[in-house]
Amino acid sequence: MSIRLHAIGKHFGKTQALEPVDLDIAEGELVGLLGPSGSGKTTLLRIIAGLETADREPGGRILFGERDVTHLHVRDRRIGFVFQHYALFRHMTVFDNVAFGLTVMPRKQRPSSGEIRSRVHRLLEMVKLEHMAQRYPAQLSGGQQQRVSLARALALRPDVLLLDEPFGALDAKVRQELRRWLRHLHDELNFTSLFVTHDQEEALELSDRVVVMSDGRIEQIDTPDVLYRRPANRFVFEFLGDVNHLEGSVRNGVLTCGDARLAVDLADGPEELLLRPHEVELAEKPAAHAHMPVTVTAISPVGAEVRVELAADWLGEPWLATIRHADYERLALARGVRLYALPRHWHRFPAERDHQPSKTVATTS
Amino acid sequence: MQRIGDAPAVRRLLITAAVLLAALFLLLPLVAIFAQAFARGVDVFWANITNTYTLAAIQLTLVIAVLTIPVCLVFGVALAWLVTRFRFPGRRILQTLIDIPFAVSPVVAGLVYLLLYGRTGWLGSWLDGHDIQLMFAWPGILMVTIFVTCPFVARELIPLMQAQGSREEEAAVTLGAPGWTIFRRVTLPNIRWALLYGVILTNARAVGEFGAVSVVSGAIRGQTNTLPLHLEQLYQDYNTVGAFASASLLALIALLTLVAKASLEWRAARREDHA
Numbered sequence: 001m002s003i004r005l006h007a008i009g010k011h012f013g014k015t016q017a018l019e020p021v022d023l024d025i026a027e028g029e030l031v032g033l034l035g036p037s038g039s040g041k042t043t044l045l046r047i048i049a050g051l052e053t054a055d056r057e058p059g060g061r062i063l064f065g066e067r068d069v070t071h072l073h074v075r076d077r078r079i080g081f082v083f084q085h086y087a088l089f090r091h092m093t094v095f096d097n098v099a100f101g102l103t104v105m106p107r108k109q110r111p112s113s114g115e116i117r118s119r120v121h122r123l124l125e126m127v128k129l130e131h132m133a134q135r136y137p138a139q140l141s142g143g144q145q146q147r148v149s150l151a152r153a154l155a156l157r158p159d160v161l162l163l164d165e166p167f168g169a170l171d172a173k174v175r176q177e178l179r180r181w182l183r184h185l186h187d188e189l190n191f192t193s194l195f196v197t198h199d200q201e202e203a204l205e206l207s208d209r210v211v212v213m214s215d216g217r218i219e220q221i222d223t224p225d226v227l228y229r230r231p232a233n234r235f236v237f238e239f240l241g242d243v244n245h246l247e248g249s250v251r252n253g254v255l256t257c258g259d260a261r262l263a264v265d266l267a268d269g270p271e272e273l274l275l276r277p278h279e280v281e282l283a284e285k286p287a288a289h290a291h292m293p294v295t296v297t298a299i300s301p302v303g304a305e306v307r308v309e310l311a312a313d314w315l316g317e318p319w320l321a322t323i324r325h326a327d328y329e330r331l332a333l334a335r336g337v338r339l340y341a342l343p344r345h346w347h348r349f350p351a352e353r354d355h356q357p358s359k360t361v362a363t364t365s
Numbered sequence: 366m367q368r369i370g371d372a373p374a375v376r377r378l379l380i381t382a383a384v385l386l387a388a389l390f391l392l393l394p395l396v397a398i399f400a401q402a403f404a405r406g407v408d409v410f411w412a413n414i415t416n417t418y419t420l421a422a423i424q425l426t427l428v429i430a431v432l433t434i435p436v437c438l439v440f441g442v443a444l445a446w447l448v449t450r451f452r453f454p455g456r457r458i459l460q461t462l463i464d465i466p467f468a469v470s471p472v473v474a475g476l477v478y479l480l481l482y483g484r485t486g487w488l489g490s491w492l493d494g495h496d497i498q499l500m501f502a503w504p505g506i507l508m509v510t511i512f513v514t515c516p517f518v519a520r521e522l523i524p525l526m527q528a529q530g531s532r533e534e535e536a537a538v539t540l541g542a543p544g545w546t547i548f549r550r551v552t553l554p555n556i557r558w559a560l561l562y563g564v565i566l567t568n569a570r571a572v573g574e575f576g577a578v579s580v581v582s583g584a585i586r587g588q589t590n591t592l593p594l595h596l597e598q599l600y601q602d603y604n605t606v607g608a609f610a611s612a613s614l615l616a617l618i619a620l621l622t623l624v625a626k627a628s629l630e631w632r633a634a635r636r637e638d639h640a
Contacts, residue, residue: 049539051535051538051539074538074539075538075539075540075541075542075543076541079539080539081535081536081539083532083535083536085532087532087533087535087536088533088536089533089536089537089550089551090533090555091554091555100537100540100542100550101540101541101542104537104540104541104542104543104546104550105541149536152536152540153539153540155540156540156541
């Protein structure tokens with residue numbers, strides 16, 4: 001079922017946790033709400049669930065499909081909600097946890113106890129925990145608890161599944177595993193889901209589309225690919241990965257910063273360029289378009305690429321470059337080696353909508 | 366490695382002092398109560414216990430306790446729920462108000478109730494006009510007992526419910542559970558031991574309360590005398606054995622309370638180990 005929000009905002013006392021936002025999520029989509037803490041993503045999720053009420057604004061609407069749920073109580077919204085810390089009923093067995101939603105239905109709609117039993121067992125099978133049915137939550141690992149909480153949320157066949165930092169409390173390896181597993185489950189059962197995360201990698205890997213939020217605002221809504229390649233603004237760019245800064249002044253098509261020079265096709269004036277680590281190449285000699293001497297200060301060869309930290313007098317903060325293992329061997333990198341950085345590509349956000357509204361900004365595209 | 370202050374001499378001295386104090390101030394009086402109660406034999410003890418006035422006092426005390434507990438239970442749970450699950454202006458003030466009965470001397474509480482509900486009191490004169498007598502009758506005793514005991518359940522529950530948070534209840538409501546079902550199936554099982562503990566403390570205090578009750582009861586033998594008041598009267602009448610027979614009953618209730626409390630704590634500790 002699709003989710004549509006129109007002009008949904010929230011104040012806590014006098015502070016605005018969420019500016020009025022619009023959001024459309026198509027049926028069957030898996031959407032991530034990504035942002036730093038305090039960006040309003042959890043508030044937005046809880047408003048959709050009905051655990052928090054939005055500000056009463058004339059146009060504010062929440063629709064599930066064609067159903068207007070704006071003023072509907074949580075228990076009537078038919079949502080599944082997965083909490084960050086699982087929120088399992090600690091005094092009930094795994095079985096009773098999953099069965100809870102079915103057993104509290106009004107007597108007339110409630111399935112027979114036999115049917116409840118078979119449905120719960122099917123759900124436990126799905127989350128691969130049949131053999132744990134009689135255990136208590138405290139006897140399970142974090143990953144297992146989160147799977148129980150997912151089975152519990154799906155027991156009532158909700159229209160939408162909402163997950164609040166579902167993997168936030170788990171260690172890296174379990175998180176990876178559960179992430180993949182959730183994606184499979186989503187593709188198989190095809191419910192509409194919305195999840196909150198502060199982990200860029202998680203959002204980009206798991207979602208069909210990502211909603212990037214900061215300061216109670218939606219900064220960009222796009223597919224992970226577009227988000228990464230064409231960030232709408234500087235915040236999105238900086239939030240989605242490591243960033244190297246290059247500040248200097250441009251004169252006659254050359255950006256100068258200390259003893260570093262880079263040919264750029266820009267008008268004269270102060271300039272700040274941003275580069276991803278993989279956009280920085282390393283070479284033994286300067287190139288015609290770039291003369292940027294750097295010294296290697298740290299190397300981390302773990303993973304698919306080698307992460308190299310670079311320092312120089314002209315750099316305020318050290319740069320990070322990721323290079324292929326083959327290049328790493330060819331250049332015979334070691335700490336203290338002097339090299340030249342060659343930017344392959346760079347980004348700039350001159351038309352920055354600044355977070356301080358007092359500053360005026362130019363409107364270049 | 367030796368801890369600070371863990372010299373053998375220091376240790377022995379501290380242990381001896383603690384044991385001696387406990388024996389002198391706690392154990393000896395307890396033994397004395399039972400020794401005095403049975404000083405003139407079991408028959409005299411029994412005669413004193415089964416005396417009409419003593420039986421009436423026992424009965425009144427139990428009735429007051431039985432009526433107080435449910436009131437405090439409902440009040441305590443409702444208050445703890447309100448304070449830990451909702452944010453509203455005045456929440457902190459309310460949390461402070463709960464402690465008033467702890468802070469105020471029970472005698473003062475009794476006097477205030479007398480001032481308010483006595484025959485010439487502010488509300489009492491109106492009640493008197495309608496032929497309702499609260500003071501110097503059992504309703505007055507019940508009222509001050511509730512006043513004195515009402516914080517116990519709430520005080521036990523608030524820290525626990527604060528620590529547990531409301532996530533489980535939120536989970537239950539997203540699963541479609543109505544409010545009463547959530548309370549019965551999610552909240553109550555999580556707080557039941559603390560609740561029982563609060564009830565035990567409430568009961569102990571309700572049975573033993575003297576100060577507040579003595580002001581509003583009027584101490585009419587066989588009518589408005591609770592066990593502690595009766596005991597005091599017997600002692601004033603130089604009926605030492607009778608007084609100590611009643612005292613032994615109160616002491617017995619106290620011992621049972623301690624056993625119940627200890628077993629609850631033991632259970633709680635064992636449950637923690639399992640978790």
